[in-house]
Amino acid sequence: MTIRTKMTVLFLSIVTVLLLVFCVTIYFLSDVYRQSEFETRLKREALTAATIVFNKEEVSPDLLKILTRNQMTALSKENIVILNAQDKVIYQSGLKNNLYTPSKLEEIKRNEELFWEEGEVEKFGITIKNRARDYLVIVSAVDKYGLSKQHNLAILLSFGSILLIALSAILGRFFTGGLLKPMQQMIKEIDAINASYLSLRLSQRGNKDELGQLAQRFNEMLDRLQIAFHKQRAFVSHASHELRTPLTAITGQIQVSLLANDNMEELRTMAKSVLEDVNQLNILTNNLLELNSIDVDDIRIKASLLNVVDLLLQAKSEVSQKYPESKIILQIDDHEDYLPEIYANESLIFSAFINLIENAVKFASDQTAQVKLLTLQDGIQIKFQNKIYTLVNLNMDVIFDPFIRGANSKNVKGHGVGLSLTKRITDIHKGNLAVNLEESDFVEFILKLPKGSPL
Known part of the structure; x- marks a missing residue:
């Protein structure tokens, strides 16, 4: 069942019930x-009949009955009976049928007035005093005119309701179709969007209703998907290029070695070159695997209490072994009240420290990197600084994207994956990684990590 049909049925059900x-x-x-109203008329008839009967000295009983039958206010099938205190009939007009039962007489005496129905006949009884004596007057009749009006009212209400329900069904179908028309248009526009046409967007038409908000949210989601899709394409393209370069070099060197003479020194030199390319390829592959395994939205890391100073010292030692000619200066600003400890994933944080220190060493003009640790109340702040020859023009919007390398990286080995990996690690830990280029001869990466909590 479509939404239009459901809304029409719901609207029709509400109208029908109401x-x-x-x-x-x-x-x-x-x-x-x-x-x-009819009870009032019966009471009036009873009082009129009692007045005539109790003043009948001048009116004979036969004449009284004739007057009663022919009075202009006579009711349909009207019967009147008057009884004395001993329940003996002293006057009766109309049909000679039994208008009462002993129990009804007792009820009239007890309540002084009583109205009841027997089928279509409605009856009224009243107690009247005349000359210190009690009398009972009972009047019965059929409200022919009133019942006819009720019957006509029932027919009018029935046909009117059927007509209104039918009209409501037509109008409900029409108006729900108009309300859902933007949704039908939205469905057509969504059907036209695919991987080849990710730039298409839903028409918002300036609406501020729920459908307009839905279209806005859907377009925002498409924007994010398009960015992610383009990044994925760029990632695959760059990864293919980065993998092809060392593989091509390895292939060329092996081919040359096959054509070379049996000069062991040349073969050894070539083997070292191949080994270096294989190591670079292995590093790139590991970085790609690590980068692919980290998803900021879904990853659930195992956090433990880490001493940041120990991790920085380990990272410094590892980078120093890799770059023996480098100089890494570690400055620790101890705070009396706060310890340099955070809750985080040890392997991920260690990888981030390695990447940032190695990045500072590789791009330093004097191969010197300065690492400054500041302990804060709610976490830590680490600055990674290196001196450069000239001011580097960096695009801050893409600096943390995979495989992005600056103009000063032509003679520096690397693949442009480290900063992207570090940024993802920082985001996972709800931290912040920024670049400061205020000083003309220094590049400074500022890493902030919160205290965190055990997970």
Whole structure:
């Protein structure tokens, strides 16, 4: 069942229930009013008949009956009976049928007035005093005119309800179609969006309703998907290029070695070159695997309490072994009240420290890197500085994207993966990684990590 049909059925159900409640209420209120009005008429007839009977010295009983039958206010099938205190009939007009039972007489005496129904016949009894004597007057009749009005009212309400329900169904179908028309257009536009047409967007038309908000959110999601899709394409393209370069070099060197003479020195030199390319290829592969395994939105890391100073010293030692000619200066600003400790994943944080220190060493003009640790109340801050020859023009929007390398990296070995990996590690730990280029001869990466909590 479509939403349009569901909305129409729901709207129709609500209208039907409301109409049913309205019609039943009107009908029963009208019937209550009719009964009340007819009860008043019966009471008036009873009092009129009693007045005539109790003053009958000048009116004979036969003449009284004739007057009663022919009075202009006579009711349909009207019967009147008057009884004395001994329940003996002293006057009766109309049909000679039994208007009462002994129990009803007792009830009239007890309540002084009583109205009741027997089928379509409605009856009224009243106790009247005349010359210190009690009398009972009972009047019965059929409210032919009132019942006819009730019947006509029922027909009118029934046909009116059917007509209104049918009209509501037509109007409900029409208006729900108009309300859902933007959604149908939205479905057509969504069907046109695929991997080849990710730039297409839903029409918002300036609406501020729920459908307009849905279109806005969907377009924002498409923006994120398009960016992710382009990054994925760029990642695959750059990764293919970076992998092809060492593989081509290895292939060429092996081919040359096959054509070379049996000069062991040349073969040894060539083997070292191949080994270096293989090591670079291995590093690149490991970085790609690590980069691919880290997803900021989904990863669940195992955190433990880490001493940042120990990790920095280990990272410094490892980078120093890799770059023996480098100089790494570690400055620790101890705080009396705060310890340089955080809750984080040890292997990931250690990898981030390695990447940032190695990056500072590789691009330093004097192969010197300065690492400054500052302990804060809510975490730590580490600055990684290196001196450069000239100011580097860096695009801050893409500096942390994979395989992005600056103009000063032509003669520096690397693949442009380290900073991207470090940025993802920082984001996982709810930290921040920024670049400061305010000083013309220094590049400074500022890493901030919160205290965190054990996971």
